[in-house]
Amino acid sequence: MTGRRARHRTCLWCGRPVPEVGTGRRRRYCRQSCRQRAYEQRNSTRRAGLPEDAVVLTAAEVEALAERAFRLRCAAEDVATAVAEDADRTELERLCADLLELARDAERLR
Incomplete structure (x- = not known):
């Protein structure tokens, strides 16, 4: 490179x-x-x-996209709550892994 x-x-x-x-x-x-x-x-x-x-996009595709965005926002809120409550490192790592997985899924249009 x-x-x-x-x-x-x-x-x-x-x-x-x-x-x-x-x-x-x-x-x-x-x-x-x-x-x-x-x-x-x-x-x-x-x-x-x-x-x-x-x-x-079909109505079903828009609904699925909105659902993925909602799940992503909920996961981000879970991370923010865990940080505010001084969660341990293991819990934060698990929540961040979940957040990352949902973010990758949310990138798809279909």
């Missing part, structure tokens, strides 16, 4: 990690199916006259 930090790349469609492979362009999607879904969405938004960078 030339002075730059390695970035953890995630799939532009589902948010899963994208494996780094050999040379050439960096992959943007983790699987061919994600690449296909992204292509289909770009075409449907173009036909509908929506802006190119529009993201179309």
Whole structure:
């Protein structure tokens, strides 16, 4: 590496990690199916006259995203409460691990 930090790349469609492979362009999607879904969405938004960078989600996807954000906020509140109550290191480490897991899950749009 030339002075730059390695970035953890995630799939532009589902948010899963994208494996780094050999040379050439960096992959943007983790699987061919994600690449296909992204292509289909770009075409449907173009036909509908929506802006190119529009993201179309179903009501269920929006509800799931809101649920993940709520769980993330609750975990952050748990960490803040534990810190305020001088919880021991083991408890704080467990809460932080939970928070990190929920944050990674919340990054996904779908």
